[in-house]
Amino acid sequence: MGFPMTHKVRVVNYNTSLTKTDVTVTKKTNVRWIIVAILFFITVINYADRATMSIAGPVMAKALNFDSVAMGYLFSAFSWAYVACQIPGGWLLDRFGSKKVYVASIFFWSLFTMLQGFIGFFVGGVAVVILFSFRFLVGMSEAPSFPANSRIVAAWFPASERGTASAIFNSAQYAATVFFAPLMGWLVQNYGWEYVFWCMGSLGILYVFIWQKFIYNPNEHPMINEAEFQYISQGGALVNMDQGNKKEETTDRSKLDYVKDLLKNRMMLGIYIAQYCINAITYFFLTWFPVYLVQAKGMTILKAGFVAAIPAICGFIGGVLGGVISDYLLKKGYSLTFSRKAPIIIGLLLSMTMVFCNYVDVEWVVVSLMALSFFGKGLGALGWVVNSDTAPKQIVGLSGGILNTSGSLAGITTPIVIGYIIGTTGSFNGGLVYVVMHAFVAILSYLFIVGEIKRVELE
Helix, strand or coil, X not given: CCCCCCEEEEEEEECCCCCEEEEEEEECCCHHHHHHHHHHHHHHHHHHHHCHHHHHHHHHHHHHCCCHHHHHHHHHHHHHHHHHCHHXXXXXXXXXXXXXXXXXXXXXXXXXXXXXXXXXXCCHHHHHHHHHHHHHHHHHHHCCHHHHHHHHHHHHCCHHHHHHHHHHHHCHHHHHHXXXXXXXXXXXXXXXXXXXXXXXXXXXXXXXXXXXXXXXXHHHCCCCCXXXXXXXXXXXXXXXXXXXXXXXXXXXXXXXXXXXXHHHCHHHHHHHHHHHHHHHHHHHHHHHHHHHHHHCXXXXXXXXXXXXXXXHXXXXXXXXXXXXXXXXXXXXXXXXXXXXXXHHHHHHHHHHHHHHHHHCCCHHHHHHHHHHHHHHHHHHCCHHHHHHHHCCHHHHHHHHHHHHHHHHHHHHHHHHHHHHHHHHHCCCHXXXXXXXXXXXXXXXXXXXXXXXXXXXXXX
16 A cells, blocks of 8 residues: 655654754545535436436427326436445445546436437337336435445544534535536527536546545555545545455345345344435425426416525525534544434424424415525435444445435335325415425434444444
């Protein structure tokens, strides 16, 4: 293992005999923060690629004569594949390592995103089937991304910085709306819906080269020095995670055995339940929130589009702040359990304020309550750092796959259930109560099921 880059500070001390002694102090590099910046930007692209259909869809549907039923199937294609491939994706990460699997993931989801821009060469049912297949393949290709983020953070960051690092890459889901929704709208308006897919796909493929240049395991990275390596390894980073997998098989047990072990562990089960509930809040904002503003609060579509960005910005701020607060508490000497749970519970309590929108009609009050709610959701969205803290070191990727499966299931159930509630009652009030109850269940899960937060050891 080599550490080619060293930064030294020369300190001059003068003794009583007026001779001087040189003391060389090694200053640690900060490569780990470059790593998390790369994770942040690829996750922004990840979420933007998921949203391409939302932006290009209306114009595409009109151009290709897709009806609402066809669009419904097309919108669902990503989520079904994404959920189905979480656990296999996590296993691949543990088996072949984060760098190889993630770079393949980036390339293929970008390729399938780009190919959607050529769907205009087909017509009718053939176009629907091909586009559904591409969307399905995008979901399949993106499946390892978040488990890989969790593994890389576990490998590169000590426990005292893991909350901030995880919050940074997790907050990219909010930043994607802010960064790329205006660009994609501009492309549709000025060039056509095809350019959304071509632009975003090309951007992802270019990012492959950045990934290859900067992402390495900690003890292989050409930019890290020994001081930083010792700092992260002594702080609890799993610096040899992938090297161990290359040299030998973790065990001869099957993937299903590992899944059973994790689901039988009370702490991990509580974390997975909470992740599902927290993501139910996310998917309300991603799916029904703009419709809620138009139908329940009487806003125009244009106004609702701008207003919908406000909770996203607040969610981003809350998401970063949650990790910073958690790490601050840990550095101040509080236990890992308290440091992680305190922001989660406080944030989820804040997210429950959206229910008060059922009792007010003043627009600025509604927007303020929703912004506070999404800020709280961001503050409490520490599921990925908790996974990095708790998952068995041999199967961090697989555990992340189960965590993401749990959360992504909410992307299927939440839009459907809220749709049935609105159809049955004619009101969004029950839908907001449904979302708030998920926040409450997540709080109960962390308080009474998860218990002490600690790393699981495999037998």
